[in-house]
Amino acid sequence: MGHAESEVLDVERIREDFPILQREFGGEQVVYLDNAATTQTPEPVVETIADYYRTTNANVHRGLHQLSQEASVAYEDAHDRVAEFIGASGEREEIVFTKNTTESENLVAYAWGLNELGPEDEVVLTEMEHHASLVTWQQIAKKTGATCRYIRVDEDGTLDMDHAREIITDDTAMVSVVHVSNTLGTVNPVSELADIAHDHDSYIFVDGAQSVPNRPVDVEAIDADFLAFSGHKMAGPTGIGVLYGKKHILEEMEPYLYGGEMIKKVTFEDASWNDLPWKFEAGTPVIAQGIALAEACDYLDDIGMERIQRHEEQLAQYTLEQLREEGDVETYGPSVGTERGGLVSFNLDSVHAHDLSSILNDSAVAIRAGDHCTQPLHDKMGVPASARASFYIYNTREEVDKLVSAIDDARQLFA
Numbered sequence: 001m002g003h004a005e006s007e008v009l010d011v012e013r014i015r016e017d018f019p020i021l022q023r024e025f026g027g028e029q030v031v032y033l034d035n036a037a038t039t040q041t042p043e044p045v046v047e048t049i050a051d052y053y054r055t056t057n058a059n060v061h062r063g064l065h066q067l068s069q070e071a072s073v074a075y076e077d078a079h080d081r082v083a084e085f086i087g088a089s090g091e092r093e094e095i096v097f098t099k100n101t102t103e104s105e106n107l108v109a110y111a112w113g114l115n116e117l118g119p120e121d122e123v124v125l126t127e128m129e130h131h132a133s134l135v136t137w138q139q140i141a142k143k144t145g146a147t148c149r150y151i152r153v154d155e156d157g158t159l160d161m162d163h164a165r166e167i168i169t170d171d172t173a174m175v176s177v178v179h180v181s182n183t184l185g186t187v188n189p190v191s192e193l194a195d196i197a198h199d200h201d202s203y204i205f206v207d208g209a210q211s212v213p214n215r216p217v218d219v220e221a222i223d224a225d226f227l228a229f230s231g232h233k234m235a236g237p238t239g240i241g242v243l244y245g246k247k248h249i250l251e252e253m254e255p256y257l258y259g260g261e262m263i264k265k266v267t268f269e270d271a272s273w274n275d276l277p278w279k280f281e282a283g284t285p286v287i288a289q290g291i292a293l294a295e296a297c298d299y300l301d302d303i304g305m306e307r308i309q310r311h312e313e314q315l316a317q318y319t320l321e322q323l324r325e326e327g328d329v330e331t332y333g334p335s336v337g338t339e340r341g342g343l344v345s346f347n348l349d350s351v352h353a354h355d356l357s358s359i360l361n362d363s364a365v366a367i368r369a370g371d372h373c374t375q376p377l378h379d380k381m382g383v384p385a386s387a388r389a390s391f392y393i394y395n396t397r398e399e400v401d402k403l404v405s406a407i408d409d410a411r412q413l414f415a
């Protein structure tokens, strides 16, 4: 693609890689602002999947024939590429391909939590956690007798770090924290939380679903013990997620899915496990998706993760400014000018988020409405649902203007 070394994204050039953005509904070109749910897939990634099935498709790890060897090399190398993307020096041994972020969270909760947690242990979460983390650790705590505690979120949508330092103690076995909230846009100080967790000999699991696709993330700089994210949120396909884990921790963990690929030796009495990361990849893995995720890493790195972060934040700040002009829109999360991820959740007075989303759809503006899998946070916010606009590399200020105009249509409709 070759991006000029400019400070800004060449959005028009990028949009050429996404034919879906040319689609029209009711004569209006789609304005896709639901990227926190899933991003669109650029042609180079689509072609990678198609080429795999056209030329290289075979099962991996075991075949001695040429096709299987080619597929195996591509699949295994994809782990190294993903490791490089997040700064994991342990390469493929620290990268497990799963189905999605949710499965990555469950892998650690079952393979580590179910074996290591007990009634004397505590798991510290935040009030802004996604259900993928919150429900998972909540249920594992119920199964093991452990206790879940929640770091408070302040009125302005930021984490109460004094409360974090108070409730992370020597009883804490795991801190599980979202890096960027998919509802508030809050960017949490995960490095500081990792220091606090490690001071108390606790692990830290960072939910990177809304950070890895959208900003530079260096797992070793954060010192995360685990990190999870999804391919479909970073210009990759659905069906592929990633669990990063420090090698020495993954080596000590028992697998939680058994079957082929993940074994070394099997007898009628017992079995021994394969090397990392294959120990955690039972059965036929997500081959095409893994190879395509590596292509997505190339695509994003070619643009530049710092540029992507700046682009998204500028669109989010512009949206905040526009929405607050009318005075009848409540926005959530950090205030204008404060760092946030590339999303804005909001409510329009007297219009339920679901109704607003439907009306915006009449103008081909696609946003998300609901609880964004953060029901406890919405309870705390005092609203049953919120509307959310979330941005990516192909969105423009003109699209924000279309969003604001469609909201005004809703305002008039309900006036």
Ligand SMILES: Cc1ncc(COP(=O)(O)O)c(CNc2co[nH]c2=O)c1O
Binding pocket: 036, 037, 038, 100, 101, 102, 103, 130, 132, 133, 178, 180, 181, 182, 207, 209, 210, 230, 241, 368, 372, 373
């Ligand atoms: C912070 C966060 N964690 C975990 C997940 C789960 O990712 P998955 O396993 O790939 O589904 C999501 C998905 N968030 C959203 C999915 O749809 N709208 C959203 O906000 C998320 O935003």
